[in-house]
Amino acid sequence: ICKMSLNFILIFLASALFHPSLSLSPVLPKDVTQPLEILLDQAVAQYHAKHWPQSVSLFEKALVNYKMSQHAAVACIGRCKAANISREIEEDLQEFPLLKAVGDLVAQASCIKICSEEHPFGSLSTQVLRKDIARDVEARKPYNYLQYAYHKMNLIKKACQAAFTYYQIHTDKEDAKANLDFYRSLPGVKPSYFTDLEADASYQLFVEGAAAYEEKKYGVVVDKIEKCLISFFKAVSDCDSLCYKPVEMITFHKFMKAITEQYYRQISCALKCEDKLSPVVHGQKQQNFVAQCFSYLQFAYYSLGKYEMAVPAAATVFLLDPEHSNAKSNLDFYESKAEEYKLIPSIHFQPRADGVKFHAHKLKNLKFVEDAQMMFGDLEEEELPENEAETENEDTNKHDEFVDE
Template sequence: MLRLLIFLIFLADFSLCQDPKVTFEDYFQFGKNEYTERNWPDCVAFMKRAIDDFRQYQDDVVSCRRKCNRQIKPATSSSPKIAKFHETSETALCLLRCRKDMFGDHQSIKKMSVYHDLEERKPYQYMHICYYHQGELAMAVQSAYTFLVANPDDKDIKQSLNWYMNRDGYSDDMLIDMERKDHEAKFINGVEAYDQQDWGRCVNEFESALEKSIIQDEKCRLLCQDKIDWSVVDGNPEIDILLASMRASVIRCEHNCLYKLARINGHYVGHLFAAHFEYLHFCHFKMQRGAEAAQTVANYLLFDDSPLMRRNRYFYGKQYKKNELFTPSQEVLDIYRRRDLEARFLEFMEKRFVVKDGELPPEQADDRNPLSLDIHVEDNFPYEQIPSLMTSSECKILRSALDTRERDGFVKELEQRVKLWPNSSYSNVTCGSPVREAQCSRAIVFSAEHNDCGEWLGKWFNGCAVVFCDEKKIID
């Protein structure tokens, strides 16, 4: 009798899992219900099913959108508006048919809040407790860590993970992110190869990581096409007002994809593509691939004009003596152009559509101008001025053991010369034989030594040097 009862329960659960009407939204709620009932095995089972179904849903949505983007022939730029409207209609019809094939009669999400919960890895917030109550410490740690990676400021999960770390049987090997993407794994491998000075592997891993990052960015962008902020719809607005707000919310989601992807193992690495190039240029240089190192520096400088990378550009320029080597790759130029145009569009929407005290901003001439499509990628930094920033006698003033009036006066003058970086400011003059690190993230360091006066140094240096800090905020 007991075996029959167990079989019937299994059969009911299996039937539920096969029911196409049951989606990740339902499984997530079932899991929460079992958590409340302290039914730990079913809590885990339903949460895992919710995660799997959510991944499948996203993959199916991306597949439909790729298919329709590929099949629908775009209207030409010179086509009348009605032709572009027709293109949109064809795309809509294609998507409706594809989604019908994929999801049947259950194409829409009932609550977007549940979708966001799955994106933010909320099932793992429950699963780590359910696993622990089943006596599965390793899976509890993995679940807690997986949630922490996406929610690094969550105090409760930090406290839980610290508690697990003090249990008998805990091992650091349990700290596994079960949602780690391919581009993250490759990036982490690349950093490991860099630290081990395995330059060939470093290049291979980072180039693969970059390729996978581009693929993930495309997938994220496709998933943004239904991320519409309906809160802006008030009353019965004009269709152009409605469309402008809808497009802005989608483009904002697309533009933010790189920010989401740039959280590697729970740590934000800055601009994701620039982070790849920061490692790649040095690994290429160590393998004596001058052309690749130069192009990688040029790729980096599209996204961030870091003084430290400009110093590398200056160093490579003196070594290779071919300015044409510092030309960004076409693929990276295309990515930069798209992001730059998106940023211009979003800036216009965010500044010109702000309602304060019931009023829009005063009308400006730019309100009626087309979006500027001019993209400037030339590196116009005056590298040739660097050797003349300081003279030998001025370096001697900086090496003075006392803070004399003459030295203070020269520092003020030098600060004006260093306004090649408009946001730079003086930090300090330091002397000593040990290797030291400049105490600002965007450091501009020049040697004050007699034998290499005025030489542009890196962030790590020894001897006498003067340090400036570039306070520019990089927003992309």
């Protein structure tokens, strides 16, 4: 293997690697699969022309397009992360770590390419978006257009949903809050109209769990918050996957710097996932969300007399958020009651496995970012520049003019 050239390996990998079998059936109308930027550009044009039905239709298609592109990307990246050169050439490259690293990266890129070709919506996941489009979709701008257009079409429930969805990541924007206040003032509008259309299942589960906590329905708290954690961990994992980008072919002598820089951007992106996905409840972003969930579980299990479940939850809170006001005192309390509650220190006072895994992954990413900065010093995250040719006039999405109607 020492005589095998790098070019041979790369050519071999480029020819054909993994052939994932996907059984999804495409069910979307043909025009939904147009390039996302075309759909959005047309939607904005129709919006400014005050062609509300046409604008709404195009924005809705654009959002479906984006969702399906994310679905395909998560599916293919998840399938291909473990792709490696050794499986294909049946050679052990452990003695050649740099060569193996190159081969593994190309294997992953090739796997993703093949998967995208076979996935029913794979072509959507390979779209290279204009940076202003990527930024606007990430910022949920289509929903700000939609809430106004829905209102013009007298689709008030949909307008409330769109306005609330936009507000959830723009709680500091006065216009976004003013729009919510406007919709709440309309006759016949129900609180149930205000739902976050982009929230994953963990949001509603957390809201229901927190409400049950206030009502001291601790069995419900356990059910909802345990499910919430499962859903949230899955959402963070998917978010991590969407940060991944297949490596581009680079010159060998710049390999280490280029690969480090690419991973730095990927991991910097992944480190934002927890905060990005943490729910906003009553206008407030939930800080240290995972630790907060375990804190709910600790007290709920304690109240149910399930001390053997409460203590690991308490230990997990302390692991994730050592500065939590009650984390240490709760553990001290359980230690004082260990004999009475039949708790075994080596078993029950250990953090839960799901919390440990989540925390370890985060620490590993933080360590990589720190080491990369120390090694190269000049690494920067990839930022989306402001759009100099901004198409949206924010004032056209406000409802001050309708307050007296």
